[in-house]
Amino acid sequence: CGNLFARKEAVSARTGTVLPSAITLPEPFAVRLPTVPVLKPVRRDADTDYYELAQKVATAEIIPGTRTAIWGYHGIFPGPTLEARSGRAAEVRVRNELPVPTSMHLHGGVVEPGSDGYPTDLVVPEGYAKRVDASMVRMHARAAGRGNAVHAHQPVPEAPDPGIWTLHEGEKTYKYAFGQRAATLWYHDHRMDFSAPQVWKGLAGSAIVRDAEEEALGLPAGDRELSLMVCDRSFDAEGQFLYPALDPELSDPAGVEPKYMDGVLGDVILVNGAPWPVKHVGTGRYRLRILNASNARPYNLELTGPDGQVPFTMIGSDGGLLPAPQRLESVPMSPGERFDVVVDFSRLSPGDEVVLGNTLGERNTGLVMKFLVDKAVDPGPAVPAVLSAGYEALERGKALQVRQFDFRLAPGDVWTINGQPFDPGALLASARLGTVELWRFTSDFNHPVHTHLAHFQVISRDGRRPGPADAGWKDTVNVTPYGVVEVLVRFTGFRGKYMLHCHNLEHEDMAMMANFTVV
Ligand code: C2O
Ligand code: CU
CATH class of the missing domain: 2.60.40.420 (Cupredoxins -  blue copper proteins)
Structure with missing residues (x-):
């Protein structure tokens, strides 16, 4: 069919501007699907698995015959898969050998606040200014104003208060309780103002939680x-x-x-x-x-x-x-x-x-x-008609509070939630541990709304019953332009400060994030 892939892609008004590759790309379906290695624990005890994970500058052969520089967990992209068992904790000692600060977030994880990968809770490279000094503050002001092109259209805010930073020099140990049911999670960088370019460079990996309920179903496993x-x-x-x-x-x-x-x-x-x-x-x-x-x-x-x-x-x-x-x-x-x-x-x-x-x-x-x-192989057992007998469908009447979060471009080209760009010191909501709240997300564009810690069930989309793809426990839901999505959020696991934000990573870096606490 010829290499139509080397051609420039037209600019799409619907989805934004596409960056066209300048290199000759491989034919489709010429490269084998890579199997991502599973991260091996360095040690285990009665209830915890211990891991070490270094973030490294490395290269990867993504385009056949070409070495692409990456920033990878373990030096690979995607990062190694973190496999966990529900009820068994994990501690991941993350070493930062990159030239930039990082923050690792376990997306979908029910994680204690100190290990959630808060955007200003940074692992800084060895030798990086331990003290928060003026240059760090200036750097972020510049990111928000000028230096980072995705931020170029945001007005220069006041420099963030130096008191917001927590810096770990060289390494940090993230503690994951994994007291949650089987699920597919992932982990990725969450550094304030720079998540998008750092994930683009390769800082993302998968995580899997397994449990007995799921294993009893006979779902395709192993190489299936x-x-x-x-x-x-x-x-x-x-x-x-x-x-x-x-x-x-x-x-x-x-x-x-x-x-x-x-x-x-x-x-x-x-x-x-x-x-x-x-x-x-x-x-x-x-x-x-x-x-x-x-x-x-x-x-x-x-x-x-x-x-x-x-x-x-x-x-x-x-x-x-x-x-x-x-x-x-x-x-x-x-x-x-x-x-x-x-x-x-x-x-x-x-x-x-x-x-x-x-x-x-x-x-x-x-x-x-x-x-x-x-x-030709044995097809394996059919999917059982009941997957999770104990699944609890939340009801609207259970909500203790109703809150609205409006995701919108504010005057001056600022992506905001309820009119506010991210301020690490501000709080948009405070929920009580063990309760359910109804959160209504409204939007002016496609914004994939993500909540940390708390999972939710979608109960309505644009005034109607949600479609099948919205089913189940979720932590990320797309709100379409001028759409309204209502979810019932359950706050379990931990008290502390968490966040919700748009998972369009450029929007996230352009400050479409907010804090909530669980008390
Ligand atoms: Cu996958 Cu707060 O992000
Ligand atoms: Cu968005």
Whole structure:
């Protein structure tokens, strides 16, 4: 078919400006889907697994024959998968060998506040000013005002109060209780003002919590269980990641200042760090844990086989299993969301191909990956009709409080929640541990709203009952332009200061974040 992938992608008015890669890209489905290694504990005791994870400057072969510089957990992109057992704690000692501060957040984790990856709770490189001095404050003022191009259209705020920072020199140990049910989580950088460029450089990985309830179901496992981290990137002429924002610590900030108000999109779709990969499968059922780890790109995923569309059986959402499986023709997935699905290749024959496409994409971003059926196998058991007998559907009447959070571009081109750009010292809500609240999210654009700590159930979307894709316990939900999404949020696990924010990472960096506390 020729290499139509090397061509420039048209600018899309709907989804924002796409960064076109300048390098010749591989043909689609030429690269094998990488298997991401599982992080091994260095030690275990009766109730805790201990891990070490270094954040490193490294290179990765993403485009065949080219070394791309990355910032990777463990020096790889995606980072190694963190596998946990519900009820067994983990402690992850994170060493920062990068030239920049970082903060690691376990997305979807019910985590104590000191380990949640708060944006100003930073692991700074060895030798980095231990004291918060004027240069750090200036750097953030510059990021918010000028140096980082995604912030270029935000007015320069007063420099953040030096008192907001907590700095850990060289390393920090993150404590994860994992007192939650089985679910697909992920971890990524959360540094204030710089999450988007730092995740783009590679700071993201998957995490899986397993439990006995789920294991009793006989869902596809072993090599029939695949984690698929989907994200978009662009590459410059040398094959390096292309991002419009220049980190003022590393680069001359006098570069381009395009308007990336809608977020940064790339023209190359990566799955587990490989461009449009192929996965060889048998004629069986497969479990796919799909994660949208893109900075700003939404997808609507569809599977197309030789006889047309192949449906998905959705079994879980961000927060684990649904009460019962349900059929989805397509998977709409905004940044930060996870979909746990089973696909059935048992009616196909060796040689058949099934393409995972993205109906929101155009040309190269319309393709994600391909499954190539190469052997006949035992299909494995069907998905049981009941997945989670103890699933509790929350009711509107249980809500102790109703609150509204309005995600909006305020005058002066500032992304705000209830009119406020992020202020580490401000509080938008205070909820009581053990209670349920109704939170109403309203929006002027597509904003994937994410809550830390507290998971929620969607009870209405734009005045109507939510669709099947909104089912289950969630921590991230997309609010469409001028849409209204009502969720029932349950506050469990820990007291302390947490946040909610837009998971379009450029919006997040442009201060579309807010604090809430659990008391
Ligand atoms: Cu996945 Cu606060 O983020
Ligand atoms: Cu947003």
